[in-house]
Every structure is written in C-alpha cells, then in structure tokens.
Amino acid sequence: MNLHPNLRGSLVLAACLLLSGFAQASAPQLKTQAPGYYRVMVGDIEVTALSDGTFPLPADKLLTNTTPAKTEKALGAAFLKNPVETSVDGYLINTGSKLVLVDTGAGGYFGPTLGNLLVSLKASGYTPEQVDEVYITHMHADHIGGLVSGGKVVFPNAVVRADQHEADYWVSQAHMDTAPAEKKDFFKAALESIQPYMAAGRFKAFDGDTELVPGVRALASRGHTPGHTTYVVESKGQKLALWGDLIHVGAVQFPSPAVTIGFDSDSKAAAAERRKAMIDAAKQGYWIAAAHLPFPGIGHLRASGTGYTFVPANYSALR
Numbered sequence: 001m002n003l004h005p006n007l008r009g010s011l012v013l014a015a016c017l018l019l020s021g022f023a024q025a026s027a028p029q030l031k032t033q034a035p036g037y038y039r040v041m042v043g044d045i046e047v048t049a050l051s052d053g054t055f056p057l058p059a060d061k062l063l064t065n066t067t068p069a070k071t072e073k074a075l076g077a078a079f080l081k082n083p084v085e086t087s088v089d090g091y092l093i094n095t096g097s098k099l100v101l102v103d104t105g106a107g108g109y110f111g112p113t114l115g116n117l118l119v120s121l122k123a124s125g126y127t128p129e130q131v132d133e134v135y136i137t138h139m140h141a142d143h144i145g146g147l148v149s150g151g152k153v154v155f156p157n158a159v160v161r162a163d164q165h166e167a168d169y170w171v172s173q174a175h176m177d178t179a180p181a182e183k184k185d186f187f188k189a190a191l192e193s194i195q196p197y198m199a200a201g202r203f204k205a206f207d208g209d210t211e212l213v214p215g216v217r218a219l220a221s222r223g224h225t226p227g228h229t230t231y232v233v234e235s236k237g238q239k240l241a242l243w244g245d246l247i248h249v250g251a252v253q254f255p256s257p258a259v260t261i262g263f264d265s266d267s268k269a270a271a272a273e274r275r276k277a278m279i280d281a282a283k284q285g286y287w288i289a290a291a292h293l294p295f296p297g298i299g300h301l302r303a304s305g306t307g308y309t310f311v312p313a314n315y316s317a318l319r
Contacts, residue, residue: 034123035051035116035119035120035122035124036049036050036116036120036295036296037049037050037051037120037121037123037124037296038295038296038298038313039124040240040298040313040316042233042234042238042239042287043215043234043235043236043238044096044235044236045095045096045215045216045233046093046094047091047092047093047094047233047240047289047298048091048092048094048124048126049089049090049091049289049295049296049297050089050090050091050092050105050117050120050121050124051087051088051116051117051120051295051296052087052088052089052090052105052106052114052115052116052120052142052146053087053088053105053106053113053114053115053116054085054086054087054088054113054114054295055085055086055088055106055110055111055113055114055142056084056085056086057084057085057086057248057292058082058083058084059071059075059082059083059084059248059249060072060082062248062261062262062263063248063249063252063253063259063260063261063262064259064260064261064262064264064267065258065259065260065267066252066256066259070256071249071252071259074251074252074255074256075249075251075252077251078251084249084251086248086249086292087291087292087294087295087297088105088106088110088114088117088142088291088292089103089290089291089292089293089295089296089297090102090103090104090105090117090146090291091103091242091289092121092124092126092131093215093216093233095213095214095215095216097213097214098132098133098213098216099126099130099131099132099133100131100132100133100134100135100212100213100216101121101131101134101135101155101158102134102135102136102137102231102242103135103136103137103143103144103291104117104134104136104143104144104145104146104147104155105117105118105142105143105145105146106141106143106145106146107141107144107145107146107147107148107193108145108149109141109142109145109189110142110145114142114145115145115146117146118146118154128154128155128156128158129155129156129157130157131157131158132157132158132159133158133159133160133161133212133213134147134155134158134159134160134161135161135162135212135216135218135229135231136160136161136162136166136229137228137229137230137231137242137243137244137245137291138162138166138224138225138227138228138229138244138245139162139166139167139169139170139171139186139189139190139194139225139227140186140189140245140263141185141186141189141190141193142291143244143245143291144190144193144194145189147160147193147194147196148192148193148196151192151196152196153196153197153200153202158202159197159202159203159204160194160197160202160203160204161203161204161205161206161212161218162194162203162205162206162227162229163205163206163207163208163218163220163227163228163229164205164206164207164227165207165222165226165227166205166225166226166227166229167194167203167205167227168226168227169225169226169227170187170190170191170194170225171190171191171194171195171198172187173191175187176188176191206218208220212231215233215234215235216232216233216234217231217232217234218230218231218232219231219232219241221243221244221246221273221277222266222269222273223264223265223266223267223268223269223270223271223272223273224244224245224246224263224264224265224270224273225245225265226265226266228244228245228246228270228273229244230242230243230246230277231244238286238287239284239286239287240286240287240288240289240298241277241281241286241287241288241289242289242290243277243288243289243291244290244291245263245290245291245292246270246273246274246277246290247274247290247292247293248261248263248292249261249292250290250292250294250310253274254278254301254307254308254309254310255305255306255307255309256306256307257271257274257275257278257307258271258275259271278301278308281301282301282302282303282308285300286300287299287300287313288300288301293310294312298312298313299311299312299313
C-alpha cells in the first residue's frame with residue numbers, strides 16, 4: 001500500500017509515541033530522593049544544609065500548651081496532617097580555614113528513614129575526615145547519633161564541642177540509672193555517641209556564650225535541654241542563626257510561639273528562648289535555620305499578628 005510521505009511519517013511518529021507510552025507505564029516507581037544538600041553564602045562563609053532524612057512526628061500527641069484540635073487546625077492550614085513528616089537537618093560551615101559541622105543527624109537510632117547525613121555530606125563534596133570541629137546543639141539522639149557508627153568515631157580528625165551543662169546532664173551513667181524507663185534511651189545514646197570522643201581526648205566543652213572559631217559563636221538557649229545551644233554564623237555584615245530545636249513544628253509554632261513539646265526539659269524556658277529568638281530574627285532580618293524545619297530549613301521570619309511567618313530561602317543554583 002502506497003502512503004503519502006506525510007501520512008507515513010505521522011504513523012511512524014504515532015507508533016513511537018505509543019511504544020514510548022507503554023515503556024514509561026511499565027517502569028517501576030522509584031519513590032526516592034537524591035542526597036540532600038543546599039548551600040548559601042553568609043558573607044565569605046559557606047553554609048551547606050545537609051539532610052539526614054525525615055520521620056513521622058505525631059504533633060497532636062507531642063505538642064503541649066495547646067490542644068490536639070488546635071494543632072490539627074494549624075496543620076490543615078499548612079496542608080499538613082498527622083503524623084507530620086519532619087526533617088532532620090545538619091549544617092556544614094566552611095569558614096575558609098575551618099570546616100565545622102553543626103549536629104550529625106540520627107545515625108542508626110531512628111530507623112531507615114533517617115541516618116543519611118553522611119551520604120549527603122559526601123554528595124556535597126566533602127568527607128568526614130575533612131571536618132575539623134563538630135558542634136552539638138543538644139544531645140538528643142537525632143542530633144548526635146551520626147557521631148559514631150559501629151562503636152567507632154565517624155569524624156576521626158574532629159573535636160566535638162557542646163555546652164558543659166549538656167555534657168554534665170546527658171553523659172552521665174548516674175543520671176541514666178535514675179532516669180525514668182522511657183527516658184533511659186536518651187542517656188544511652190549520649191553515652192554511646194560522646195564517650196568515644198571523650199576517650200580520645202577530642203571532646204571540648206564550653207560554657208554559655210562563646211566564640212568558637214572566627215565567624216562562629218555559641219549562644220546559650222537553654223530550656224529544650226539543660227545546655228541547648230544556638231550557633232551564630234557572621235561574616236561581612238551577614239548573619240545566620242542555627243536554632244537547633246528551638247522549634248519543631250513550624251506550621252504550629254511560628255503562628256503560636258507559646259506552643260511547646262513534650263521533649264522539652266523546661267518548657268517555660270524553651271518557650272521564652274523561642275520567643276526571644278523570633279523577635280530578634282524578625283526585627284533584624286537575618287537568616288535562620290532549624291533542625292526540624294522542612295529541608296533545607298533556611299529562611300527569614302516576618303512578624304504576623306501575635307506570631308510569625310517563615311519565608312523559606314528562594315532557590316538558587318549559583319552562589
């Protein structure tokens with residue numbers, strides 16, 4: 001059968017598209033993401049957000065100084081529902097002379113959806129051997145679990161630093177022995193993660209507000225835990241405050257900063273520190289980042305009524 005060239009070409013194209021459609025339909029869904037890292041510059045200092053993964057957080061059961069109904073309403077306004085898929089973020093700071101990691105993720109403590117920070121770090125172009133110092137916001141397992149793997153240190157050349165109050169409280173066999181059964185695992189994780197660095201002479205505590213390396217300082221923000229610490233990066237008039245766990249569920253706590261969480265050691269002090277940090281960040285307009293804001297967890301705050309609105313960083317391919 002003789003076909004007009006245009007018609008013959010159309011049939012060939014249709015057949016290719018049909019076959020292509022069948023091939024695409026039969027491909028399995030992968031349901032995975034690429035290793036997560038994202039960079040911003042704070043003056044001359046490079047900060048790389050590193051994703052450790054996500055985990056389901058039952059906000060209606062854990063948030064306090066509120067009600068489950070109010071929590072559900074706030075989550076719904078942000079198109080979220082319980083349990084909230086919650087990020088765990090770490091931050092790598094390259095000052096030009098020092099490579100500093102703030103928090104190390106959960107390691108093997110929280111199951112297969114977490115423990116990816118080292119993969120993200122390597123994907124970002126760095127290795128654990130290059131890390132000079134590791135700063136810990138606080139010693140809950142999802143922030144220190146990545147310090148060790150199989151009982152061995154993950155960052156062989158790094159000095160680990162945290163507030164002395166934090167170390168005294170969590171790295172204590174006596175405290176673990178007297179803790180309620182439901183809290184013993186917190187102490188166990190701290191002992192397993194911090195003691196190998198202590199034994200190697202590579203744990204160095206500080207007390208409160210302290211400059212650690214040029215451009216990076218510790219700022220006491222105690223309440224969530226006895227020695228909870230914010231780390232502040234400053235260069236050439238620019239600033240980024242790494243909040244750690246000053247906030248857990250942004251959709252709820254930004255509009256209602258008084259909402260606390262059951263993990264707080266001192267919920268009143270934690271709420272006061274959060275309010276103080278929010279007031280300052282909104283007034284001064286500097287960057288903030290937090291461990292449990294949706295990755296990369298970096299943005300600005302704008303005052304809104306009695307609360308605040310979080311404005312995530314605009315995506316940039318080049319810095």
